[in-house]
Amino acid sequence: MITRRDLLKSVGVGALAAGLSSKPIFAAAEKVVKMEAVLPPPKGNRVVICGGGWAGLTVAKYLKKENPNIEVILIEKRPNFFSCPISNQWLADLVSLDFLSHDYNQPASKYGYKFINAVVIGIERDKKRVYTPHGYIEYNYLVLAPGIKYNYKAWFGDNKDMINYTRVHYPAAFIPGSEHLALKRKVHEFEEGDFIITVPPGAYRCPPATYERACMIAEVFKRNKVKGRVIILDPKDDIAPKGPGFRAAYEQVYLGIVEYVPKASIKEVDPVKKIIKTTAGDFKFADANLVPPHQAGELVWMADLIAKDKDGKPTGWADQDPLTFQAKSDPNVFLVGDVIGGVPYPKSGHMGNSQGKIVAKIIASRIAGKEYKPTLPDNTCYSMVNGSPQEAIVINVTYDYNEKEKKIVPKPKVINERSEALAKATYEWARSMYKDMFA
Amino acid sequence: MDRRDFIKTCGTVAVASMLDASIFSNLLASQQDGMLKTYKKALLVKEDGSPLKEEDLKPHNNYIFFYPFVSTPCYLLNLDQEIKPVEIKLKDGLGYLWPGGVGSKKSIVAYSAICAHQWSYPTKDYSFINYYPPDKPSETTKKAGIIQCCAHLGLYDPKEGAKVLDGPPEVPLASIVLQEENGQFYAVGVLGKDQFDQFFDNYKADLRQQYGSTAKAKELVEKCIVMEMDKYVKSVIRC
Numbered sequence: 001m002i003t004r005r006d007l008l009k010s011v012g013v014g015a016l017a018a019g020l021s022s023k024p025i026f027a028a029a030e031k032v033v034k035m036e037a038v039l040p041p042p043k044g045n046r047v048v049i050c051g052g053g054w055a056g057l058t059v060a061k062y063l064k065k066e067n068p069n070i071e072v073i074l075i076e077k078r079p080n081f082f083s084c085p086i087s088n089q090w091l092a093d094l095v096s097l098d099f100l101s102h103d104y105n106q107p108a109s110k111y112g113y114k115f116i117n118a119v120v121i122g123i124e125r126d127k128k129r130v131y132t133p134h135g136y137i138e139y140n141y142l143v144l145a146p147g148i149k150y151n152y153k154a155w156f157g158d159n160k161d162m163i164n165y166t167r168v169h170y171p172a173a174f175i176p177g178s179e180h181l182a183l184k185r186k187v188h189e190f191e192e193g194d195f196i197i198t199v200p201p202g203a204y205r206c207p208p209a210t211y212e213r214a215c216m217i218a219e220v221f222k223r224n225k226v227k228g229r230v231i232i233l234d235p236k237d238d239i240a241p242k243g244p245g246f247r248a249a250y251e252q253v254y255l256g257i258v259e260y261v262p263k264a265s266i267k268e269v270d271p272v273k274k275i276i277k278t279t280a281g282d283f284k285f286a287d288a289n290l291v292p293p294h295q296a297g298e299l300v301w302m303a304d305l306i307a308k309d310k311d312g313k314p315t316g317w318a319d320q321d322p323l324t325f326q327a328k329s330d331p332n333v334f335l336v337g338d339v340i341g342g343v344p345y346p347k348s349g350h351m352g353n354s355q356g357k358i359v360a361k362i363i364a365s366r367i368a369g370k371e372y373k374p375t376l377p378d379n380t381c382y383s384m385v386n387g388s389p390q391e392a393i394v395i396n397v398t399y400d401y402n403e404k405e406k407k408i409v410p411k412p413k414v415i416n417e418r419s420e421a422l423a424k425a426t427y428e429w430a431r432s433m434y435k436d437m438f439a
Numbered sequence: 440m441d442r443r444d445f446i447k448t449c450g451t452v453a454v455a456s457m458l459d460a461s462i463f464s465n466l467l468a469s470q471q472d473g474m475l476k477t478y479k480k481a482l483l484v485k486e487d488g489s490p491l492k493e494e495d496l497k498p499h500n501n502y503i504f505f506y507p508f509v510s511t512p513c514y515l516l517n518l519d520q521e522i523k524p525v526e527i528k529l530k531d532g533l534g535y536l537w538p539g540g541v542g543s544k545k546s547i548v549a550y551s552a553i554c555a556h557q558w559s560y561p562t563k564d565y566s567f568i569n570y571y572p573p574d575k576p577s578e579t580t581k582k583a584g585i586i587q588c589c590a591h592l593g594l595y596d597p598k599e600g601a602k603v604l605d606g607p608p609e610v611p612l613a614s615i616v617l618q619e620e621n622g623q624f625y626a627v628g629v630l631g632k633d634q635f636d637q638f639f640d641n642y643k644a645d646l647r648q649q650y651g652s653t654a655k656a657k658e659l660v661e662k663c664i665v666m667e668m669d670k671y672v673k674s675v676i677r678c
Contacts (some may be wrong), residue, residue, distance in 0.1 A: 003464070350591070352605065378607045380591045394678065396579060396592040398605060413579050413592070421676045425589040428567045432557040432590050439641045 030258050033342050038116070038135040045070050045367045048130050048137055050120050051145035052076030052104060053176075054349040055337025057437045058356025059143050059363075064111040066364035072113035073137060076104060076131065079117050082176035084206065085349040086430045091184050092216040092223075092387045095327050095427070102438045120146075123303045125330055138399075141363055144305070144318075145337040145356075146297025147242070148175065148347070151316065154293045155269045166271045170290035174205050181215050187217050187285055192227045193286025196276060198266060199234040203317065204294040205338050205347045208395075211239055211246040212383040213289065218254040221388030229257060233278055235262040241346075242383060245393035245416035249385035294347075296339035317341025322408060323374050323401070325359050346397070346409050349429065351379045353433060376401060376408065382426035390423035474535040475616070477590040477628040478507035483515070483617075483663045491665050493517075493542045499584075500573035501668035503552065503561060506615055506626045510646055510656040511613050511635060512552040512561050513626075514586065515665055516570055516597055521545045525600045527631065529610055531545055532616065535630060537600030541617045542624075549615035549626065550586065550601045553634045556608040558641050559590040562649075566672040579678050580605065586612065589678035600631075 020058045047063055049056045052074050060074045083100040088102055108115035116133065122131035129136045149171055152163040171179035187195075195217060199210045214230045221228045239246045239260065250258040264280035269290065276290075295316035300306055305327045307319035318335040319328050322343045327333040336359045338347035345351050354377035365372030376399040382392045397412045465571060481505060485493040496502065498519035506513050522540030540546045552568055553560045559567050568588040576583035579592060586595040593606035601612035613633040618625045639646065639653065646656040669675060 378591075394579065396606070415579050415678065417578070421589075421674075422678060424565055424674065424676050425567055425678055428559055428565065428590045432559050435641045436557050439643075 014270045018379075023217050030197045033208060035131065036135045039073070039114075039131065041138050042071060042140055045052070046138065047141045047143060047363060048139035049074045049143040049145060050123075050130060051143075051147060051297065051337070052078070052081065052115070052165050053145060053147050053337060053352060054433075054437065055356045055359075056143065056145035057081075057107065057143065057351030058353045059101055059334075059336060059360050060112045060113045061107055062357050062360030063364060065112055066360055068112060070364065070367060072140075073116060074104070075116045075118055075120055075132065075137070075396065076421050077117070077119040078177060080104065082180065083349070083430070083434070084174065084180075084209075085433075086426075087173075087176075087180050088209065088213045088216040089102050089384050089426075091187055091213065092219040094216075094384065094387060094390060096174050099430070102390055102434060118419065120299055120302070123299065125303060125333065126145050128332065140332065141366075142333045143363075144297075144299050144333065144339065146292045146299040146302060147338045149297050150175070151293040151295045151343055155266065162271065166269070166290055166292075170257060170271055172291040173289060174209070174291060174294070181239065183289055186289075187220050188224075190221070190226055190228055190287055194229050194231050194284065195221075196231045196283060196285040196288040196290075198276070198291050200230060200293045201235045201237070202293060203341070203347065204291075206349075206381075207240070207346050208242055208246070208381060208383045210234075210291060211242070211312070212385065214258050214260075215246070215249055215254060215383075215385045216387060217289075218257040222254065223388070229259055230254075231259045231283060231285075233261050233263060233266070233276065233283065235263070235265040235279075237262055241259070241381075241395050241412070242393050242414060242416055245383070245385060245414075245418060248364055248416065249391075249393075249418060253386045253391075282386060294338075296341070300335065303327075303333065305329065305335060315341055323376075324362055325355065327361075332365065339345065340342075344399075344408055345377065346379055346381070349433065350380055350429075351377055352379060353436065354378050361393065382422060382429055384423060385418050386423075390420035390422055391420055392420050392422040392426045394422055394425070446472060470478055475628055475630050476507075476535065476633065477616075478626075479653055479659050479661065480618075481506055481626045481660050481663045482625040483626065483665050486664060486666055492622055493624075495665075496547060497548075499574075500569075501570040501572075501676055502665050503667045503668050503671050504549075504626075504663040505660055506549075506663050507629060507659055508635070508656065509660055511638065512662075513549050514552045514570060514597075515547070515549045515669075517542070517549060518546050518598060519544070520598075522548055522598055524603070526598050527602065527667055528622045529632070535675070537630065538616070541619045547617065547624070549617050550595075550597065551613040551615065551629065551633060553612075553638050554588040554590065554593055554608065555595075555603075555610045555612055555632065556588065556591055556593045556606070558634055558638050559588050560638065560642075561668070562645075562671050563672060565674050565676055566668065567676045569668070569675055569677060573655075573678070575677075577678065582660070587678070589676050592678075 021302045081102040090093045092193035104115045120133035156162040171182045173179040173183040264278040268277040274413045307315045318339045319333040378398045380396045382394045496517040502515040507666040524539040525537045528534040573583045577656040593608040595601040613631040616628040650656040
C-alpha cells in the first residue's frame with residue numbers, strides 16, 4: 001500500500017526525473033503532505049470508483065439505479081471515453097471515430113454520480129482515501145477498475161530507453177487513446193514489407209483482438225494494393241478463441257496477406273534493428289504492432305492487491321473473491337473488469353459490463369444490509385474477419401458454478417462461419433452496449 | 440399464490456375472457472403483483488384493415504404489430520400447440536400469472552419485441568431479436584422454438600411466458616395480454632416487467648427521427664396492424 005512517505009518519495013523522484021531543482025521538489029512534497037480533501041467527508045455511503053472503462057462506468061450507473069441515495073464518485077484520468085471494442089473496425093475505416101467516442105458528462109449527469117477527471121496518485125486503504133493531484137477523496141467502499149498496464153519489463157528488464165522507444169515507435173494499442181491513433185496512421189501509411197503483430201503470453205485484454213486486428217490491417221493492405229504481409233507471432237499452439245473462423249478468413253479472404261505463426265514465444269525484441277527473436281524463428285519487420293504481456297492496471301499494484309503465486313511472486317492480476325469480486329484482504333474494496341485473476345473470464349468490454357452490474361448489486365445490497373447471492377457474468381464477443389463485404393464470427397460464453405468443486409465452468413457457444421448477418425449483429429452489440437453505459 | 444389458487448384463477452380467467460374485457464382485466468390484475476398494465480383495447484387487424492382471424496396466422500411464423508404505443512413492437516406467434524398458463528417468478532421476489540395462449544387451440548401468444556437485456560428491438564432496417572421456429576434452430580445455440588436476441592444472445596421461451604432460458608436477460612420479455620371475442624383478437628394490456636421507460640430513454644434520438652417527436656412515438660394505438668416480420672424488416676438477422 002502506498003504511504004504518505006511513499007507519496008513524498010514518488011513526488012521527489014518524479015520531480016528529479018523532470019530535472020527540477022530541490023526547492024520545487026520540496027514544494028511539491030509539501031503540497032502532498034498538506035493535501036486537503038477534494039470533497040467533504042461522506043455523509044452516508046460513498047463509493048469511489050477508480051477507472052471509467054466498461055466495468056467502472058457500469059458499476060457507477062447501476063449503483064445509482066440500485067439506490068439513488070448512494071454517493072457515487074467515478075474518477076477517470078482520460079477526459080473522454082474511447083472504445084477499444086470495435087476499434088479494429090475503425091482501423092479499417094469501417095466505422096467512424098464518433099461511433100467509438102463518448103463523453104463522461106452525459107451518464108454522470110443523467111444518473112447522478114460525480115465524475116472527476118483526474119489521475120489517482122495514491123491509495124491509503126487504512127484511511128480509506130484515494131489521492132488525486134487535486135486532493136484526496138474518502139470512501140466507504142472502493143471499486144478498482146483501472147484496466148490493464150503493459151509489462152514491457154518482460155522484454156526489456158529495466159531498460160527504460162528501450163521501453164520508451166517501443167511505446168513510441170510500435171504502440172500496442174490495447175489501452176485507449178493516442179496509441180490507437182498512432183497505429184491507424186502507421187497502417188494507412190504502410191507501403192511495403194512485413195507488418196508484425198505480437199500476441200501476448202498468458203492472460204491479456206480481449207483474447208481475439210490481435211487476430212481480428214490482423215484481418216482489419218490486411219483489409220487496408222488489400223484495399224490499398226500494398227505489397228505487404230501481416231505476420232502474427234503467437235506463443236500459443238493455435239489460434240484461440242474462434243480459431244477455425246480466423247483461420248478460414250486468413251486462408252480464404254486474406255490469403256498471402258496474413259501469415260499466422262504459432263509457438264512463437266518471444267525471446268528477444270530489438271525495436272531499433274527491427275528484429276524479433278522467437279522460439280519459432282527470427283523475424284525482421286518493416287513496421288509492427290508490438291503488444292507486450294499485460295498485467296492488472298497500476299492502481300491494483302498501488303493498493304497492494306495483486307495475487308501471489310505459490311512462490312510468493314506476483315501473478316500480475318488482482319487477488320479477489322471469484323464470486324463477489326471483493327478483495328481478499330480488504331472487504332471494502334472491489335476489483336472488477338480486466339484486473340481480476342483466478343477466474344476463467346476473458347478480459348473484455350462485455351465481461352466488464354456484465355461484472356459491473358453484479359458488483360453494483362453486491363455493494364448496494366451490502367449497504368442495505370441485505371444478503372445477495374451473486375450471479376455469474378456472461379460474455380459475447382464478435383470479431384470482424386472480412387472488411388468487404390463485412391463479415392463476422394462470434395463467441396458467447398455463459399458460466400455455471402460447480403458447488404462441489406468450487407469451480408466456475410464456462411459454457412461457450414461459437415459460430416466460426418463468418419457472415420454478413422453477424423457483422424450487422426456486431427454493431428448492434430456495440431450500439432446497445434454504448435447505450436447501456438452512456439445513454 | 441399456491442398451485443390450487445393458480446389453477447383456479449387460470450380457469451376463471453379463461454372463462455371471463457370470453458365474456459368481458461374489464462372482468463378479465465380486473466381478475467387478472469388482482470393476481471399480478473402490480474405487473475399488469477392495461478392500455479387501450481386495440482383490435483388486431485390485417486394490412487388491409489380487416490380483423491385478423493386465427494386462420495390468418497401461419498404456425499411458427501413471426502408476425503409483428505405495435506402495442507401499446509405506436510413505436511413499441513410486439514411479436515405475435517401461433518405456436519401450433521396448446522400453450523398452458525405459467526406462473527412466472529422473478530428474481531426480485533415478485534411474480535405473475537401468465538395466462539397462456541389464446542385462440543381455439545390456445546396456441547396464440549404475443550410478447551413485447553424489446554429485449555429485456557439491453558432493449559434491442561426490430562427496426563425497419565434490422566431485427567436482431569427473432570423467433571426461431573422448430574425447423575430453423577439457431578446456429579449459435581442450436582435451440583429452436585425460442586426467441587433469441589443476437590445482440591448479446593439472450594434466449595426466451597415463448598411457450599413459457601417468455602421465461603429466460605439463457606444469456607444475460609434477468610427478466611422475461613413482457614407479454615401482451617390478448618383477448619379473443621367472436622373470432623377477433625384484441626390486445627388489452629402488458630403483463631410483466633415492460634422495458635418501455637428504458638426503451639424510450641435509450642432510443643430517444645432514433646424515435647424522434649422515425650416518428651417526428653417523442654410525444655408522437657408515445658401515442659397509444661387504436662388498432663394493431665399485424666404483418667409478417669419479413670415484410671416489415673429489410674434484414675432479419677439470425678445467428
